[in-house]
Amino acid sequence: MILPTINSLKLALCESNSVMKRRQLIAFVSIAVASLLLSVGLRLFDPSPVIAQSKANLLISAAASLKDAMEEIKTVYQQSKPNVNLTYNFGASGALQQQIEQGAPADVFISAGKKQIDALEQKGLLVPGSRANLANNSLVLVVPSNSTAVSNFNNLTDAKVKKIAIGEPRSVPAGQYGEEVLQKLNLWQQVKPKVVYANNVRQVLASVESGNADAGLVYATDAKISDKVKVAVVADDKSHAPIVYPMAVLKSSKNVDAAKEFVKFLSGDSAQAVLKKYGFIVQASKVPATSR
Numbered sequence: 001m002i003l004p005t006i007n008s009l010k011l012a013l014c015e016s017n018s019v020m021k022r023r024q025l026i027a028f029v030s031i032a033v034a035s036l037l038l039s040v041g042l043r044l045f046d047p048s049p050v051i052a053q054s055k056a057n058l059l060i061s062a063a064a065s066l067k068d069a070m071e072e073i074k075t076v077y078q079q080s081k082p083n084v085n086l087t088y089n090f091g092a093s094g095a096l097q098q099q100i101e102q103g104a105p106a107d108v109f110i111s112a113g114k115k116q117i118d119a120l121e122q123k124g125l126l127v128p129g130s131r132a133n134l135a136n137n138s139l140v141l142v143v144p145s146n147s148t149a150v151s152n153f154n155n156l157t158d159a160k161v162k163k164i165a166i167g168e169p170r171s172v173p174a175g176q177y178g179e180e181v182l183q184k185l186n187l188w189q190q191v192k193p194k195v196v197y198a199n200n201v202r203q204v205l206a207s208v209e210s211g212n213a214d215a216g217l218v219y220a221t222d223a224k225i226s227d228k229v230k231v232a233v234v235a236d237d238k239s240h241a242p243i244v245y246p247m248a249v250l251k252s253s254k255n256v257d258a259a260k261e262f263v264k265f266l267s268g269d270s271a272q273a274v275l276k277k278y279g280f281i282v283q284a285s286k287v288p289a290t291s292r
Contacts, residue, residue: 054083056258059105061089061096063112063245064200065137065174065219069278070110073271077262084258092200094171100125100250107253108263110134110245112201112219113173117246130249130260132267136281137243138220139177139235142208150215150232153182156191164194165204165213173243174201178217180240205229219243221279245280 062070067090074086089096089106097116100106101123109126111117120126143150149160156164167175175197182188196213198204201222207213209228216229223231237243247266249259265271272282 055085056083056255057085057087058107058253058255058259058262059087059089060108060110060262061091061100061104061106062108062110063093063096063173064090064202065112065222066090066110066245067202068225069221069275069280072274072278073266076270076274077265081261084262086262092167092172094168094173095199098171100252103252105252106250107255107259108247108249110247110266111173112137112243112245113176113241114244114246115173115176117248120250121248125251127249127251127253127256127260130263132247132263134245134247134266135272135275136245137279138237138281139174139181139217139240139243140220140223140231141215141233141235142205142218142223142226142229143215143232144208144211145228145230147214147230152233153185153187153235155232156182156187156194156215161214162194163196163207163213163215164191165196165198165207165216167201167204167217168197168199172198172200174204174217174219177235177240177243181217181235184239224279 060070067088070088070090074088077086078084089099091099093111093113093116096106096109097111097119100109100120109117109120117126117131121131141150141153141156149155149158155161166178167173169175169179179188182191196207198207201218204213204216205218205222205226208216208218209226215232217235220231220234223229247263249256249263253259276282
């Protein structure tokens with residue numbers, strides 16, 4: 001029997017250590033790779049980490065007379081609700097009503113009269129319990145700022161008054177209110193041949209501003225934004241139906257909760273203060289003392 005030499009034993013021991021170190025290294029690398037793969041897998045399949053907030057898009061169909069106030073309200077609202085994108089569709093309340101009835105997309109409807117929103121409610125197109133009144137307004141007779149021809153409603157019968165602009169009564173609430181006033185004053189039949197109809201109240205204002213009409217019936221809020229017209233007379237609020245702006249969430253909305261929240265905001269202090277700034281009549285209790 002041949003006994004191993006010391007040198008051969010040392011060599012064998014070194015080789016054994018080398019093999020063990022290689023195995024340890026391979027085991028360490030394997031564990032590290034497995035841990036990395038497990039970590040990546042958990043990140044891919046675990047929905048609990050950061051969830052991006054979705055952006056809600058709301059389309060607001062609103063009466064044309066609300067345009068300036070609603071644009072400012074949009075800025076105020078999105079400061080506190082950056083994840084809500086507001087888009088407006090302004091027009092005559094009657095035209096907007098027809099669009100909604102025909103299936104046009106909209107989340108909230110704000111009318112310048114009860115007639116239009118009543119019709120939608122009767123057809124079951126509103127979210128129950130979402131209807132509320134936004135504000136009120138008054139009706140005024142405006143003339144070009146340099147005009148001296150008209151200072152009261154009776155002047156509309158004068159020969160020098162050739163054209164009187166009003167909104168189309170069937171679709172424009174301001175036109176409906178205007179016709180009611182003239183009928184109440186027993187002037188309608190006399191001035192009817194002079195009447196030129198517009199598709200919305202802002203077109204009435206533009207007609208008087210340009211001088212294409214000698215006078216026009218608009219809301220006080222419309223007269224307030226123009227330096228090209230002046231108010232000749234304010235209509236007695238008893239001579240026409242109350243001018244109210246009802247609003248509601250539509251059943252067809254794809255974002256009912258966000259729409260309800262916006263309607264609630266419109267009834268709050270911040271939005272009501274903006275409306276008052278533009279001349280709308282709001283409930284005093286809803287307007288902060290600093291804005292009075």
